[in-house]
Amino acid sequence: MTGPGSTAPRQFAFTTRAHVAVDDITGEPIGLDDVDTRVGWLLDLIAAAGAELTARLWQPVTFDVLAAGRDHQDRRLPAQGHVAAARLGWNPHYPDGVYVPSRVTRVVTAQVMATLRILAYRDTAITSLSQRFDPATGALAPPTEPGDWVPLGFARGVRRQLIARARREGGALAGRLRITDMQGPPQVAAMARLSAADRQLAHIAVSDAVMTLTVKLPTCPVPAGRAQWRRVRLTAAIPGHLDGRAVSGWHLPTLVLDQRGLLLRCAATELVPAADLMAGTVAVGVDWSPSTLGAAAITTENPDGLSSDFRGWTYDDRGLGTKLARLQSEGQMLHRKAARLTQLATNAEPEVRTRLEAKIAVLNDHRTAVGVKRSKINRELGFHFARQVTDYAASAGARVIAVEDLTTLESRGHGRVNNNRAAQSARRKAVIALAHTAAEVGITVVSVPARGSSAQCPGCDAPLARPGGYHTAWCSHCRVSGNRDHIAGVNLAKRALLGKGKVTRRRGQLPAVRVAEHAPVRKSRDKTSPTPSRPRHRRVRHSLPTVTARAGVTKKQHVPALEASVWDTVQPAPPHGDTGSRDTRPSPTHATQVADSMRST
Template sequence: MTGPGSPAPRQFAFTTRAHVAVDDATGESIGLDEVDIRVGWLLDLIVAAGTELVSRLWQPVTFDVLAAGLDGQDRRLPAQGHVAAARLGWHPHYPDGIYVPSRVSRVVTAQVMATLRTLAYRDTAITALFERFDPATGRIAPPTAAADRVPLGFARGVRRQLIAHARREGAAPSTRLRITDVQEPPQTSAMARLSAADRQLAQITATDRELVLTVKLPTCPAPAGRAQWRSVRVTAAIPGHLHGRAITDWHLPTLVLDRKGLLWQCAATELVPAGDLGSATVAVGVDWSPSTLGAAAITTENPDGLSSDYRGVTYDDRGLGTKLTRLQTEGQMLHRKAARLTRLAATAPPEVRAQLEEKIAVLDGHRTAVGVKRGKINRELAFHFGRQVTDYAEAAGATVIAVEDLTTLETRGHGRVNNNRAAQSARRKAVTSLAHTAAGIGVTVVTVPARGSSAQCPGCDEPLARPGGYHTAWCPDCRVGGNRDHIAGVNLAKRALLGRGKATRRRGQLPAIRVAEHAPVRKSRDKTSPTPPRPRHRRVRRSQPTTTPRSGVTPNRHVPAPEASVWDTVQPTPPHDDAGSRDTRTSPTNATPVARSMRYT
């Protein structure tokens, strides 16, 4: 069954941790610390083999083969990384005397192939950008064809690599420049992607509340035979937010070790309502704001055309943005201080260098802790933002949410500090969280062009005036205006409705609308956007203890406050053995004469 509203499968990720581990053969309990040690030995083998394989394949011919996508017999390379590596004859090597199962080698080759395939795109881009690079000026000429265009942030990174290479080499090379000429082989991540293996290495089963993973782990750092690989059955709890969801399949996790021990990075497949982008008539536009994470507005398509009430809603980050700014400033300060001590340690005497290196290690530890805090806050901020925007779209009856294309969005013109702060905001994480949350109710998230969304009028497509400064916008011809972020949300929603039939879909990415079309959006007198709920806080005085009134006595609920003067700055001295509690009544001495004597003396 297919169509709007019908169930459609989608994959999502989550994390969990084990709480019980037993030996699969004997059933004896194993400590979690022992499991962490054995998983660490497995990751050491994977990292060593992956590093050796990447170093051996770090040649231009490797990227030529990956760019062509064909093996030695001109057959198309399969999507599975370990199968493609087997066809090409790329196998990892291990030290003599160490036995590693073939399924672990599958994990190694799958992770290496994923890295090399990603870098194959960078190799092609480096070659294309080098042809337009001028070593004398350090600039890259604009592209002449649409196929040569790359994201601006990506082009800046390649430009820095080309400038550094030109400084090292001096003269411009006459041959084709490749990625192997401008950077070293990448590091292999310490993780075990078990999804590349089969049941001989790992298998997973699920109950109502728990996941049971059976995986083979080494019993020593250098296993010499099959007997030194034993299966361990590890049990982890299913997170509470997944209980009761229509999950059809649980996939093998990726094992990593962090500061708390073994972490499962899991994936699952569930059924969600299928979205219908082609028949959308109400759209929500989300504009990324420099002052807060984002703002949303609604555009509706009627038989008379597009309309909007131009009343949006701005996301309230509950003070998390201020905390992120403080942590970012602190992290940058720690980075600058560590960089300065590193420069001093390079020319310092040995005894002073040792002291400086100890300080640098402490600063690096603090900087890592700050990064962990920022990551947690960004995750909380992203999912809270996704939940609020999804509820806003559901209340308005929208079936599509339009967000700005982050590949074409560049923060500039607000100063170095503000540009850096906006560039490090959790926008991409917020988009992922929004797409995940919206898909649960059948709402589709699409990306639309960002250029001119907050600078052009949704009605006449002319530049907007700024009568009240940066955060306001006004069109004197259409007589519409308001918050610039809400105006941008109307423009983004309009682009989603006009280009819904021309959206392009690529695997692993959101549906994208590449061209921004224009149609006038008239101002509707009717209220079309929902009013967001506002929390009402009840003021409670917690300083007074709660007492039970005596029966038959009417309590005095309203006690008038004593009269106070603006000069009442002298507090009466409490009597002896009194700490100034509320139960002790002080003398009703008026402080006005005392204040007057202080004033006129």
Template sequence: MSTSGDRRTAVAARQFSVTTRAHMAVDDATGEPIGLDDVDTRVGWLLDLVTAAGAGLVSRLWQPATFDVLAAGRDRQDRRLPAQGHVAAARLGWAPIYPDGVYVPSRVSRVVTAQVVATLRTLAYRDTAIAALSARFDPATGVVSPPTGPGDDVPSGFARGVRRQLAARLRRDGGAPAGPLRITEIQEPPRMAAMAQLSAADQQLAQITVADRELVLTVKLPTCPAPAGRAQWRSVRLTATIPAHLYGRAITDWHLPTLVLDRRGLLWRCAATALVPAAALNSATVAVGVDWSPTTLGAAAIVAEGSGGLSSDYRGWTYDDRGLGIKLARLQAEGQLLHRKAARLTRLAATALPEVRAELQAKIAVLNEHRTAVGIKRGRINRELAFDFARQVTDYAAAAGAQVIAVENLTTLKTRGHGQVNNNRAAQSARRQAVAALAHTAAGAGITVVSVPARRSSAQCPGCNEPLARPGGYHDAWCPRCRVGGNRDHVAGVNLAKRALLARNKVTRRRGQMPTIRVAEHAPVRKCRDKNNPTPSRARHRRVRHSLPAATPWLGVTPKQHVPAPQASVWDTVKPTPPHGDAGSRDTHTPLQSATRVEDSMRSM
């Protein structure tokens, strides 16, 4: 709580992440400068040691007993396992093994074990779910029976993936399993990512300081691929600039980054703690509901609570992705085509002659490189799309004075009924990334993002809770009883905002997860004529000259007669009349009368 005069503002600490790159490197002992290419090479040696040791440790621990211990959360002395991964690994006796003659500091081993335990803890939930699903799997029909207990329910997409894995194992082995299967029986050990999470270490390996809008990271790096002693680990001081958009934030602490290598070299993934306005969810009176749309990323609508109950003007806002959605769909189709080509060539190479097999494998390698490049491009566009969407929704909610933003629960959201192509396109959209970006962006404005049930949000009337009619097709919604309607995505946004306001005192909060509302209560939302929807900004157009500059006439040439251009307008349908004497042009010009009629029709809307 911070106080300024008689005005008191509540603040809360929130962590966020940011990426940056070093622009200078020096040896910490001698102060001599080091080339950034040399730093990338030495970081690559560190990542090779971490990745190899982590992969070996995961392979040794890939057995059901490991997941039994992680699921129970107890060690051999029946003590609760600590949350820190490297401490839990030390208590359980899990230690990485390095090649003979290679010296690795104990703090690097902490980084390895922390990453391994985090991966295995994530897969422990999957192991329990696979055991429950395999027990209900019918080998004769290939169908998983419905769950009998409340704890056996898993997301439908996860269940479909496990069912395909069980069916593939049944075809491969030719017989039904004797009992429930574990994750170690149907999956291979996961590959370790080439990264070094320095947050698991202490100051003996790495430390970070802030000075003059710059981050200074001091980290020990090997001087050769296989260091034989402590002398071959030297400290390097790296300096990176803090991004300019963070200058105005109240950052209280910077945490040790995660080091990765990409095509441009060393990349820092830094985490920081900042103070943001604390949102009061229990006293919220205005909410924005965000509905995920099959045509664009999302649409939003506003619901306000007053003395007369809930009200809305049913005029929503639709996000304009500026054509990025079309580009993503094209890249997705291209990636799927490359995948099908590579799979077909793989099947052909399995039975081909040795010389033909070598040619096919070369083509497969090229296709895999192209598919990887397409995936990188899709990831970059998805990130840009997610943060642009988050910024626009946050500005929309702040202009309306909203205290909460309600989004659909992605675990209960099923994409179906729109065809195989559209269903796949919607399933691979950046919804989860957009939710994370929205939660981060809205927190800076003091707005809470909550997850609400998505079932029948676009099929029921917000006023009477009865099914809506579709007089104009799929994208239209109308309730003849309440005489409200419009775009179905906007109506769904009203329902989502209503559920957030009605159940704002029944929010479930879990560590590391978004606040969730699990009940869908109903109260009539009346249509009002009050303006609680922010006015969208209009794009400014360039100025148009009223006359052309005077040109020096040529001798012996009859100059053309020019007509002044029309006055600049916000309506793009107004087109200038062609110059006199330009009848020989093949361009089709719009007559002045028809253009005027289009302008009048647009102004009357």
């Protein structure tokens, strides 16, 4: 039921680190370095067992069972991975003499089943694409049935695999192929999803912004019995930006190890205002732009039809897009250099090969560091963009935000470099952050088709002219002109309003409008979109030095600086809830500083 004041549950994720660790039975403190070591032993057992189980199940019959969704007795497979694996008899094997609790086996099978179920879709797509592949021309025939359609980016990747396999086999493919013919079993990540277990392995308690996790860890690399598994009680701080949020449930975290030690990837369920798509009469359309991350515009549904003032808002990424492009070029340069040194080391002398391998290791470390920087900037950029768009939609009274469907959006026609930069942008993270941020105020993010959004007129659906270049648009029939991205935002918002009664929902995906309907959008002289906040201008002048001039020294004449232009602005501080801003931190200092001082020596 939805209505005024109604709420709906939604899950969100956060990370934290333990700052205190004690033995659950004796209460003796345990050094955090010792905890990291014991968690590493647990992750090694899980990764080894998962790799063994994945390699054993890497055969076509496994994916046939998963695609059918039925067990040996023709019963529907449960959604829980460990329950489905137990029903099918898919259990990992451990080395002789190693004792592993059954709850750890649940964690292993749950992670392996999640991976195999994802790859079952890829197996079905490869089977369909291999039948339509022509080894002589390297082209794919168009699909004949609706079930054979796959995203274009996915099809291109499979086509490259098919071309490489045909080249290895001399230009011929042996009939229908499966995923097991195209690639080997995937690597199993070293992590422990405790959500698949019960209280016998781990349980969690939260009180007064402190989370206490009790988990059973091995005391040696190769535990031989039950006595070599002991419970450890970890205490971690809840991030400050969760204070005041209506959290209704805390879930068991996922344990991973990074450069700083144990990291807890936690999840929780909170209550947010329920969104009602049918009641929304104002929608915001977000267009992904090649010049910036995105632009937005508003369309309003009135009794006499749709209207818009065609005045949009363009996101200012504060130079983060330029920094991402620079880091991307740097990473590509490091990759090319490492590949070249690898070729030289193949036939080099042993001493030279040793030196080259050392250089390659350094280059790979630098590439990893660049990737970490890009990941952090992408997250910051995505959440800052999400906060700005959410505030823009809330100010306009919108209940729907329409974004372009990323599966149908391709970067092409702008040159190899610009296409690559657009493809590497933070769009996916921005969509996830936007859906998370908009749900806090009861706004729904809907995915709509992207084709023709910036090429067709919102009023008459005719092709738009480009009198002023790529970023301008003009319709001679409707007398509508403006920025190309803003007009695309009007089209996207229109499609969300027209298709709000035909929204399809799939688990783990955004609500989607599959068909782009058309209705004329008239230009309204009334101001319907909110005025973006303008930064406060400040004149920049050089202050005079306060140092007293020495006697006998001619003073320099200080000429005051010229009056600053309107472009020299001071950006205001983001709002309090902006978790992606670099000016405000989403939470106070974590307890990890205390944890670093408590690590055992």
